[in-house]
Amino acid sequence: MRRRDLLGALAGLVAVRPVTGRAQQSPRLPTIGFLGQSTPSVERQRLAAFLKRLSELGWIEGRTVAIEYAWGEGNSERFAKFATDFVRLRVDVIVTSGTANVIAAMQATSVIPIVFAVAGDPVANKLVASLAKPGGNVTGLSTVATDLAGKRLELLREAIPSLRRLAAIGNIGNSLSALELSEVQAAAARLGLETDILTIRQAEDIPSAFEALKGGAGALYIVADPLVNTHRDRIQTLAMGARLPTIYNAREHVEAGGLMSYGPNFTDLYRRAAEYVDKILRGAKPANLPVEQPAKFDFVVNLRTAKALGLALLPSMLARADEVIE
Incomplete structure (x- = not known):
């Protein structure tokens, strides 16, 4: 998705397209694979918050980082396909949300870092070993809260x-x-x-x-x-x-x-997910980045x-x- 496409998506004029080979066209740029659980129109505010925080941290799309977008549209088969595509493209980190998406990404790779912006009870669903010590290639933000x-x-x-x-x-x-x-x-x-x-x-x-x-x-x-x-x-x-x-x-x-x-506050969670990506692109390991819980309701x-x-x-x-x- 080019910059003008993204701006159009955030304005509600969305053009959905499959994963492309842009990561291969820009091999010198670190590449993020962004796997949305729904559609660009539904997730536009969360995506905008993620991109804004990335920019604040120095990761400018097309200049200092490349981003591949894919949209699952609530379909588990699409999740699995796009996760596999990201692995084939050798992205540097996969960003997604929802337990099904995370599991699809985990099944596709045990090496590429995976950051979940939203996931319910990641320990019970075996996404991580523990909140304090994820222990694998997966970390992010949990939505677990009582009652x-x-x-x-x-x-x-x-x-x-x-x-x-x-x-x-x-x-x-x-x-x-x-x-x-x-x-x-x-x-x-x-x-x-x-x-x-x-x-x-x-x-x-x-x-x-x-x-x-x-x-x-x-x-x-x-x-x-x-x-x-x-x-x-x-x-x-x-x-x-x-x-x-x-x-x-x-x-x-x-x-x-x-x-x-x-x-x-899901927008806040996506902003914080960008901070995980920043740390990983600068060399941090997901296994050493504790899973955080919501700070705002x-x-x-x-x-x-x-x-x-x-x-x-x-x-x-x-x-x-x-x-x-x-």
Whole structure:
């Protein structure tokens, strides 16, 4: 992706293309393989934060570093293909996010450093030996935090005091999503909420999942993963059609029309991932770079969506939000 292409992507005029041979055309430049879990339009803010921090650290695309881009679009087969392409191109470091992407990269190479900007429980998923001592060619930033599902449900109930029944949608083919769906059910039970679980494995399952939704659900909890993120707009459109307020894990989804989000500041995580890349390109080994955990958690509310749904959010709630989109 040339510089003008990237600027176009960040403006929302995105041209998706496969991995090219640019790394071979610029052999003297250190090369980063950036494997996005979704699409450029969905990840543009995170990518922009990553590139900005790289630039601040002296890594200017096309001048001091080359970058190969590939976009998984929530498809595990694409993850594996592009990870293999990066190895073939002999990139100096692979940057990605999401456990499935990291595993695909690990299966492709045990030598090239891999930095994950986002990964859930990297120890339990055997991405690293420990947070303090990763021990291999992989390191990065974990999103592990306690009881985020419970916190999100508390926010939903505060926004919708009459909430008695909750729907939750997630990719059951993703082990982390399946675990979060279980956590949502447990947290809902503690709050006295009934739950309808909508499970998907591919994009084609999304409409039928909503068709199977039982009447009476007052809100929708979305479990984010590459598949869900890639088809976020479709899910949000169906949710609005069903008059369901939604809660997500990241602000980008609220910008796209979701009611609210609570979770780690993913833009900050991508900025910090650039710092890992900087250290590795200057000679540091991933095995010696401890995995970090989130430093910032954001609560974001879309007031336009609230008004469209006829919700009158309390001023006290809006005052606690880190950002209110009006």
